[in-house]
Amino acid sequence: MLAYIEKIKEISRRLLQEGNVDMVIGFRRGTVPMMNEPCFVKTPEDVDNLVWDSNCGINLANYLTNRQEKIGIVAKGCDSRNIVTHIIENKIKRDQLVIIGVPCKGMIDRHKIQAMFETEIEHVTELDDKITIKGVGFEKTLEKKDVLQDNCALCIHRNPVIHDELVGDLVDEQKNIDRYKDIRNIETLSPEEKWRYFDNLLSACIRCYACRNACPLCYCPTCFVDESRPQWVGKSIDPIDIRTFHFLRAYHCAGRCTDCGSCERACPMGIKVRLFTKKLEKDCLELFDWEAGMTLEKRPPLDTYRPDDPDDFIK
Amino acid sequence: MMKVIIINKEEWTKGLERLYDSFRLFGPVKQDEFHNFRQLTKGELPDLKLLNTRLSAKSMVYPQSEKMFEFTLDENRDEHHILKEIRKDYSPQAVIGIRPCDARAFLLVKANFDTPENKDPYWIKSYESNTFIGYACNTPCPTCFCTTAGCGPFHEQGLDLLFVDAGDHYLLKILTQKGENLIIAAGWSSKEHSDDARQEMETLRRAAEEKITARISTDKLKDKKTTELFEALFWEEVAFACINCGTCTYVCPTCWCFDIQDETLGLSGIRMRNWDSCMYPLFTVHGSGHNPRSTKMQRVRQRFMHKLKYYVDKYGDGIQCVGCGRCIRHCPVNIDIRKVCDLMNNFEA
Numbered sequence: 001m002l003a004y005i006e007k008i009k010e011i012s013r014r015l016l017q018e019g020n021v022d023m024v025i026g027f028r029r030g031t032v033p034m035m036n037e038p039c040f041v042k043t044p045e046d047v048d049n050l051v052w053d054s055n056c057g058i059n060l061a062n063y064l065t066n067r068q069e070k071i072g073i074v075a076k077g078c079d080s081r082n083i084v085t086h087i088i089e090n091k092i093k094r095d096q097l098v099i100i101g102v103p104c105k106g107m108i109d110r111h112k113i114q115a116m117f118e119t120e121i122e123h124v125t126e127l128d129d130k131i132t133i134k135g136v137g138f139e140k141t142l143e144k145k146d147v148l149q150d151n152c153a154l155c156i157h158r159n160p161v162i163h164d165e166l167v168g169d170l171v172d173e174q175k176n177i178d179r180y181k182d183i184r185n186i187e188t189l190s191p192e193e194k195w196r197y198f199d200n201l202l203s204a205c206i207r208c209y210a211c212r213n214a215c216p217l218c219y220c221p222t223c224f225v226d227e228s229r230p231q232w233v234g235k236s237i238d239p240i241d242i243r244t245f246h247f248l249r250a251y252h253c254a255g256r257c258t259d260c261g262s263c264e265r266a267c268p269m270g271i272k273v274r275l276f277t278k279k280l281e282k283d284c285l286e287l288f289d290w291e292a293g294m295t296l297e298k299r300p301p302l303d304t305y306r307p308d309d310p311d312d313f314i315k
Numbered sequence: 316m317m318k319v320i321i322i323n324k325e326e327w328t329k330g331l332e333r334l335y336d337s338f339r340l341f342g343p344v345k346q347d348e349f350h351n352f353r354q355l356t357k358g359e360l361p362d363l364k365l366l367n368t369r370l371s372a373k374s375m376v377y378p379q380s381e382k383m384f385e386f387t388l389d390e391n392r393d394e395h396h397i398l399k400e401i402r403k404d405y406s407p408q409a410v411i412g413i414r415p416c417d418a419r420a421f422l423l424v425k426a427n428f429d430t431p432e433n434k435d436p437y438w439i440k441s442y443e444s445n446t447f448i449g450y451a452c453n454t455p456c457p458t459c460f461c462t463t464a465g466c467g468p469f470h471e472q473g474l475d476l477l478f479v480d481a482g483d484h485y486l487l488k489i490l491t492q493k494g495e496n497l498i499i500a501a502g503w504s505s506k507e508h509s510d511d512a513r514q515e516m517e518t519l520r521r522a523a524e525e526k527i528t529a530r531i532s533t534d535k536l537k538d539k540k541t542t543e544l545f546e547a548l549f550w551e552e553v554a555f556a557c558i559n560c561g562t563c564t565y566v567c568p569t570c571w572c573f574d575i576q577d578e579t580l581g582l583s584g585i586r587m588r589n590w591d592s593c594m595y596p597l598f599t600v601h602g603s604g605h606n607p608r609s610t611k612m613q614r615v616r617q618r619f620m621h622k623l624k625y626y627v628d629k630y631g632d633g634i635q636c637v638g639c640g641r642c643i644r645h646c647p648v649n650i651d652i653r654k655v656c657d658l659m660n661n662f663e664a
Contacts, residue, residue: 032457237380
């Protein structure tokens with residue numbers, strides 16, 4: 001990780017000094033354990049603020065939407081796939097970007113780790129594949145692989161798919177990963193059981209929209225839940241309105257979601273919102289042999305039409 | 316001087332069980348991986364093995380969605396299109412295990428809901444129906460900065476009773492007549508154990524306060540020129556990471572903004588109010604479509620200026636924050652009010 005940090009700084013400094021970019025978007029050290037803060041750096045002097053470790057789970061592609069500057073952006077595998085999606089969807093131009101690729105070995109799950117301890121965690125340090133957690137009266141070293149974010153544990157595209165610079169050697173991609181076990185389990189439920197399952201899943205939702213706002217795909221100028229003329233969705237914590245929001249948001253992400261996990265990471269109530277987007281990801285893979293954000297050369301399946309598109313749903 | 320009594324843990328449990336007869340009881344309950352307040356069913360005990368609840372106790376008085384009126388659109392009925400107040404249960408309720416920060420927060424919020432000119436009947440009736448049994452913090456979180464935000468781990472303002480876990484017993488301080496009444500309903504002996512008990516509580520208080528190392532400085536906020544702070548260059552940097560979700564405002568015990576909505580189903584409808592958030596574009600959008608706070612930076616600035624400058628100037632009662640640290644712990648992108656407060660307090664135009 002330390003080698004990554006130095007390389008990120010070195011590249012960023014060079015890009016800014018040579019005037020190739022107006023800013024570099026990356027992470028700076030957070031004020032609480034297991035949190036880094038997305039930030040921009042505009043001068044070579046400020047480059048030293050940039051950091052990298054296993055707490056950079058927020059997807060930085062979210063910070064590119066409609067920007068006009070020339071930007072250097074630090075991008076792990078999933079970020080790079082969302083950058084591809086952003087370029088395809090005309091939210092940023094390829095030639096505005098210098099992509100600083102970070103081969104990634106996964107981000108740690110701050111919710112999962114905090115839940116393992118009864119008092120608040122004060123310090124978290126990492127060395128190689130070990131994470132050491134300290135708090136009042138305890139210290140524990142964990143294997144990083146045991147505390148990865150769920151999406152990182154299942155990730156099969158850790159290396160950036162598009163990059164102009166690279167901060168280290170490419171890492172081995174995880175093989176023989178069963179990405180959809182949880183989704184298959186839900187698929188086997190009866191409609192009534194599914195209904196109960198989703199009701200239960202969403203019962204803690206406070207409609208803060210952290211999931212939507214952390215998502216690089218959710219850039220609509222006005223989200224359907226924020227429309228007021230007409231107002232499509234109620235504003236209360238009525239379960240019907242909460243369901244409507246989550247279901248529709250997931251559909252809007254179909255064929256676009258890279259399973260970066262920002263939504264789940266952001267949720268203050270620990271809701272497993274990825275279960276919705278992953279079902280649609282699975283469908284897109286099975287029906288269209290499609291994984292989002294892998295190439296600039298092909299249009300996503302849901303914005304093209306082919307006569308041989310699957311149509312078994314028409315009875 | 317206020318009484319401090321000693322209650323052993325067995326008596327404590329028995330007393331809580333007796334309270335169901337005279338109060339609707341609320342307390343922290345753990346669901347999944349965190350605690351929140353909810354009504355306790357008869358015989359259920361509050362789970363006191365917690366640092367703090369994920370959401371604050373504000374919903375005990377001011378629910379996220381609150382029905383106010385009902386109406387019918389059926390013109391065959393005489394009362395059509397007339398708002399009728401919805402009856403609500405304002406019988407006595409007791410909140411066991413509220414942290415001192417959340418209790419003090421009600422007093423800050425009161426400045427909005429209960430003033431000589433304006434009285435919010437729902438908030439006031441609900442607030443007054445409560446007895447708050449505060450749970451002093453022996454183990455504050457590293458993100459707590461209450462001692463420099465006008466509050467503290469054993470702060471008493473806004474509470475009727477304050478208890479602290481002292482190993483095999485609780486120490487309970489009686490702060491108001493309401494608190495005294497609850498003791499009687501619980502059947503706890505209020506025989507005074509004054510000096511020793513008070514001393515023990517005092518020792519625990521000092522130990523807890525010493526554990527709080529996070530601090531903010533607010534001394535210069537009121538002397539800053541509002542327009543200069545408003546135009547400070549640091550807002551762009553502060554706001555950059557913000558994703559404009561409402562987490563900070565919804566977990567905050569002192570955020571009070573709401574939005575009123577009518578909802579109909581067929582011919583019947585209700586008028587309700589829901590928490591709103593200054594982080595959302597819709598919060599300020601005009602009927603014309605114009606939005607005076609159309610950018611993220613403007614909205615982030617509003618939140619901090621309201622808490623740390625406008626409130627300070629308007630009410631002369633410090634900042635609109637009790638230092639509970641929830642917004643720091645739960646912000647998805649690590650925006651830290653302590654850092655922003657220092658930027659504002661140290662700002663020179």
